[in-house]
Amino acid sequence: MKWLLMLFPLLVLASCSYEETTRETGHKGKARINPYLAAERFLSEFDYEVENQSGWPELSGQVSMVMVPASSLTARGYVKELGDWTRRGGHTVVLLSHGEAYLNDWRKGGFNPFRTKDDFPEPFTEWMEELDLELEQTSRQDDDKTTAEKVEFLGQEYEVFMESALIPLDEQGEAKMVRSIAYGGGRLTLVADARPFRNRWIGDYDHAALLLAMEESSPYVGRTIFIRNVSLSFWKLLWSRAWPAMIALILLVVFWLWKNLPRFGPLDSREAVGTTRAYDHHLEALGDFHWRLDRAEGLLRPLRDSIIERAHRLALTSGHRDADVFQLMAERAGISRERAQRAMTFERSKDQGAFNRLVADLQTIHLSIP
Incomplete structure (x- = not known):
């Protein structure tokens, strides 16, 4: 009987089969950390000086173009400095969606916190209202899309792959995946989808040509800066994804404190603090x-x-x-x-x-x- 019990698992395992599957996990090394590494090297081939910064850059006349995710514009000081620099002759490219460095381009349905106009930081929203730039909320968010479409930039058409839930509107109220306006002595460009400039898609269609056209349209001559720092707070991310668990945890902590703390507030003044006990006590x-x-x-x-x-x-x-x-x-x-x-x-x-x-x-x- 003992031998039969030992033989049974072997017979079950011998009848099993397995199937090998291949799953693409993406780039390694620097390309995994920096989603715009290929774009930076592409511009470098045209003798443009390119930098990648994880924090807010120092804007000056030696900077020609700044590509920044809209999620990084969380402070009014950032927006004011960026606006002043753009009016003096800089070129600001704001990436409305998929511009964050933490997004995984090989994960289907990856987390993207900016799907409605209310999801954007308040300073960025106020800046758009000040410039009378409107964003249209659509259902054009399709990760399985494989076809490209024509996008116009400064009178030139480019075939690009773009899909976004938020699209800028032009003066006639028509949705434009890329909206570029003169802003003082400089230029402000809104891009609905940053994926054409990321490592995985920069070589497809006319993505690289569009990036080069944006660089050449910059009034200043100098460095190009990619800002990959995302100011999305860990606690905001946790609250948006796990708020029921957070509320339960907070209530549990409050209950534990109420149960275990010896008292709340000062000691009762009626209690004698310095009572001297006799030796017999x-x-x-x-x-x-x-x-x-x-x-x-x-x-x-x-x-x-x-x-x-x-x-x-x-x-x-x-x-x-x-x-x-x-x-x-x-x-x-x-x-x-x-x-x-x-x-x-x-x-x-x-x-x-x-x-x-x-x-x-x-x-x-x-x-x-x-």
Whole structure:
């Protein structure tokens, strides 16, 4: 029977089959961290100086174009600085969707927090309202789309792959995947979908040509900066994806604090803080501790050892070396031998009354032996 039990799993495993599948996981190394690495190297081939920064850049006349995700414009100071630099002759390209560095281009239906106009940072929304630039919310968010379409930029058409839930509108209210306007002495360009400029798609259709056209349209001559820093807070991300669990956790913490904290607020002023206890109170507390610990056996042991030592010395000096030490104690104290033996050997008293009689006999024996 034992052999059959061992053979059965082998027979089951022998009848199994497996299937090998290949799943594309994407780039490795620098290309996995920087989604615009291919775009930067492409522009470098045309002798453009390109930088990639994970924080807010220092904008000056030596910067020609800045490509920034809309999610990074979370502070009014950033928006004001970017607007002033653009009016002086810079070219700002705002990527409305899929511009964040943390997005995985090989994960279908990847998390994209900006699907409605209300999802954008408030400073960026105020900037768009100030410029009378409107965004249309559509259902054109299709990760399975494989066909390209014509996109116009400064009078030139480019065949690109773009899909976004938010699309800029032109002066006639028509949706444009790429909307570019003159802004002071510079240029502001809104791109609905940043995927054509990311590593996975930069080589498809006319994506690279569109990027080069944006670079060449920059009034300034200088560096191009890709900002890949995403200012989406971890706590905002956690709240948007797991708010029920967060509420449950907060309630659990509040309940635990209410249950375990000793008190809320200051001590009651009516309670005496500096009460001085008398010496007998300390003795009573100490005795109660020893009684609960081992029925005060620890207190009796030193006294018993002292009595035994003196009783043996008394027997030797009186010439009764082999005498019964308990009988000697009983004769000296004037009590019976049973009481003397009990006082010297009994370990744990059942109640305080028996303990008091035991201590009384020990005290009598202690005083009777020199």
